[in-house]
Amino acid sequence: MYTMETVLEAKNINKYFKKPVLFHVLKDISFKINxxxxxxxxxxxxxxxxxxxxxxxxMDTDYEGALYLNDELVTGQEREKLSYIRNKHIGFVFQxxxxxxxxxxxxxxxxxxxxxxxxxxxxxxxxAMEKLRVLGIDHLAKKxxxxxxxxxxxxxxxxxxxxxxxxxxxxxxxxxxxxxxxSDNVFNIFKQLSDEQGLSxxxxxxxxxxxxxxxxxxxxxxxRIIS
Amino acid sequence: MVNWKVILNIAKTHLLTKIKQTxxxxxxxxxxxxxxxxxxxxxxxxxxxxxxxxLNVTPHVHIFNEIEPSKKQPIDxxxxxxxxxNVVHSVKPKQSQKRIHNALPxxxxxxxxxxxxxxxxxxxxxxxxIAGSIELGGNLTGINxxxxxELFNFxxxxxxxxxxxxxxxxxxxxxxAGVAEKMxxxxxxxxxxxxxxxxIFPLKIVGIYxxxxxxxxxxxxxxxVKTVQRILGEAENYITDINVKLHNIEYSIPLAQKIEQxxxxxxxxxxxxxxxxxxxxxxxxLITYSVSITLLIVAGFGIYNILxxxxxxxxxxxxxxxxxxxxGKDVQLIFMSQAIIIGVVGGVLGLLIGxxxxxxxxxxxxxxxxxxxITTYPINHNPxxxxxxxxxxxxxxxxxxxLPSRKAKKIDPVKIIRGQ
Numbered sequence: 001m002y003t004m005e006t007v008l009e010a011k012n013i014n015k016y017f018k019k020p021v022l023f024h025v026l027k028d029i030s031f032k033i034n035x036x037x038x039x040x041x042x043x044x045x046x047x048x049x050x051x052x053x054x055x056x057x058x059m060d061t062d063y064e065g066a067l068y069l070n071d072e073l074v075t076g077q078e079r080e081k082l083s084y085i086r087n088k089h090i091g092f093v094f095q096x097x098x099x100x101x102x103x104x105x106x107x108x109x110x111x112x113x114x115x116x117x118x119x120x121x122x123x124x125x126x127x128a129m130e131k132l133r134v135l136g137i138d139h140l141a142k143k144x145x146x147x148x149x150x151x152x153x154x155x156x157x158x159x160x161x162x163x164x165x166x167x168x169x170x171x172x173x174x175x176x177x178x179x180x181x182x183s184d185n186v187f188n189i190f191k192q193l194s195d196e197q198g199l200s201x202x203x204x205x206x207x208x209x210x211x212x213x214x215x216x217x218x219x220x221x222x223x224r225i226i227s
Numbered sequence: 228m229v230n231w232k233v234i235l236n237i238a239k240t241h242l243l244t245k246i247k248q249t250x251x252x253x254x255x256x257x258x259x260x261x262x263x264x265x266x267x268x269x270x271x272x273x274x275x276x277x278x279x280x281x282l283n284v285t286p287h288v289h290i291f292n293e294i295e296p297s298k299k300q301p302i303d304x305x306x307x308x309x310x311x312x313n314v315v316h317s318v319k320p321k322q323s324q325k326r327i328h329n330a331l332p333x334x335x336x337x338x339x340x341x342x343x344x345x346x347x348x349x350x351x352x353x354x355x356x357i358a359g360s361i362e363l364g365g366n367l368t369g370i371n372x373x374x375x376x377e378l379f380n381f382x383x384x385x386x387x388x389x390x391x392x393x394x395x396x397x398x399x400x401x402x403x404a405g406v407a408e409k410m411x412x413x414x415x416x417x418x419x420x421x422x423x424x425x426x427i428f429p430l431k432i433v434g435i436y437x438x439x440x441x442x443x444x445x446x447x448x449x450x451x452v453k454t455v456q457r458i459l460g461e462a463e464n465y466i467t468d469i470n471v472k473l474h475n476i477e478y479s480i481p482l483a484q485k486i487e488q489x490x491x492x493x494x495x496x497x498x499x500x501x502x503x504x505x506x507x508x509x510x511x512x513l514i515t516y517s518v519s520i521t522l523l524i525v526a527g528f529g530i531y532n533i534l535x536x537x538x539x540x541x542x543x544x545x546x547x548x549x550x551x552x553x554x555g556k557d558v559q560l561i562f563m564s565q566a567i568i569i570g571v572v573g574g575v576l577g578l579l580i581g582x583x584x585x586x587x588x589x590x591x592x593x594x595x596x597x598x599x600x601i602t603t604y605p606i607n608h609n610p611x612x613x614x615x616x617x618x619x620x621x622x623x624x625x626x627x628x629x630l631p632s633r634k635a636k637k638i639d640p641v642k643i644i645r646g647q
Binding site: 080 | 544552556557
């Protein structure tokens with residue numbers, strides 16, 4: 001067996017909420033996510049799992065400790081640089097669908113790639129259509145994002161997360177707002193991406209059934225990793 | 228690196244989907260700029276017209292012999308009363324002549340000065356117009372009519388007849404409009420005038436003069452210098468006034484002072500004579516600009532308001548843009564470019580509205596007794612106003628967009644995403 005490459009590594013992460021009273025949310029958290037791994041973070045409400053995810057996502061910079069992405073130190077980078085890292089290396093799927101409602105489905109998917117600006121518009125469009133086709137929603141490409149169903153929206157959000165071929169996809173309760181049919185659908189898509197394309201995934205969930213089907217469960221309680 | 232294409236595309240989509248709000252904001256700027264252009268063109272046009280009314284006909288320096296008492300009375304010259312307190316009752320003006328001594332050499336001297344555009348003679352005399360048994364008091368001024376036309380726009384005030392007709396007629400007179408009306412006279416008729424000494428001369432009316440100021444038109448008439456000299460029985464060097472026009476009005480004060488010292492004559496410069504006039508112009512400009520700036524500031528607040536609302540509505544969009552890799556600066560630029568697009572579109576429309584309104588006003592008939600040469604409302608079509616207008620539109624929309632967009636830049640996406 002070859003040695004696993006590390007995609008994401010957290011070292012001794014501590015975070016405090018200062019308001020309304022000083023509160024130690026995350027206590028000395030260290031772990032690694034390997035390339036191609038489909039992991040989930042489980043835990044009760046308020047255990048700090050979402051807080052951890054937003055630190056890992058580079059959006060929250062107010063913490064102690066060190067965060068590495070592809071073996072590069074992310075902690076302490078400038079905001080512009082962090083935006084670039086999110087754009088290129090991290091894909092997001094949220095509980096609520098968060099599409100730009102005034103743009104078409106295709107434009108929503110293309111936007112992060114246009115921002116990155118590494119490919120021509122034609123290439124990006126081709127690429128985006130391919131992602132939509134893989135997720136079975138290519139027929140919605142020209143529709144306004146506000147005119148499609150919740151399950152479809154979440155699949156569009158996944159397509160958008162994939163557009164720049166990121167190192168890791170992060171999800172914050174991506175199935176939390178979906179019925180069981182659409183939940184299974186989203187899980188199957190994640191599983192397929194992980195198995196077939198070797199994509200790394202890190203999903204925060206409190207859905208035990210969802211978590212059980214992933215490669216690895218990181219269980220959190222009271223600001224610490226339990227197992 | 229800023230990807231302008233993407234940013235402008237997002238800004239465009241935001242604006243187009245909120246077309247009503249966008250239009251409201253842009254119309255605010257349009258009306259502000261349009262009103263500014265119209266107002267400033269009209270007001271400065273009016274100012275220029277009123278200035279011209281006075282400045283064109285007023286000599287920059289007016290030289291004449293003032294009738295006044297001697298500054299030093301004989302008793303001041305007597306040594307023995309030097310330290311006494313002297314009181315002289317009923318002081319009379321100095322015995323002197325109205326004519327300017329050596330007027331022709333002085334005029335030659337002034338005309339050689341490179342700063343002087345022209346120095347021309349006048350003879351002012353009081354006369355009576357005789358209509359049957361009635362004698363109307365009046366003024367007859369001897370002029371070199373062609374020079375008056377050239378330097379003081381005299382032809383603007385000849386409502387009937389031509390300056391040339393006066394120039395060619397040794398016994399012609401340009402009768403004041405009020406006098407002509409009172410005496411039922413018209414061009415081609417004859418009028419008799421009498422000097423103070425009682426000599427009566429018939430003169431042929433070659434034109435009608437109307438200044439627009441009734442008090443003047445009721446008494447004033449003009450004839451050639453030679454004609455007046457002949458009527459008065461004076462020689463060719465009899466001249467009572469010299470009017471000087473300069474290339475640059477700023478020299479009028481030093482020149483007047485120099486002439487007073489050099490020739491011991493009274494010289495009044497235009498600035499002293501019309502001091503209250505400039506005050507009026509300044510105040511009208513002040514009013515114009517304060518009204519215009521108020522309009523533009525109101526338009527600026529409109530943009531500020533609408534962008535602020537837009538940003539509250541777009542909190543989710545801002546969060547998602549930031550989560551997918553747009554930086555705070557990108558988000559700020561998206562909203563800044565929206566403000567600037569509103570400013571450019573509104574501003575350019577405002578310029579067009581201002582242009583068409585000012586042309587419309589320019590063509591409105593405006594006829595008044597007082598201003599014989601004016602037929603439409605005065606408008607000053609100065610391209611600088613358009614440059615100022617669009618610049619102000621850009622600056623105010625930039626400021627109005629800057630504050631809300633800075634707020635959008637600072638929005639923390641985590642708070643928005645987790646808050647839901």
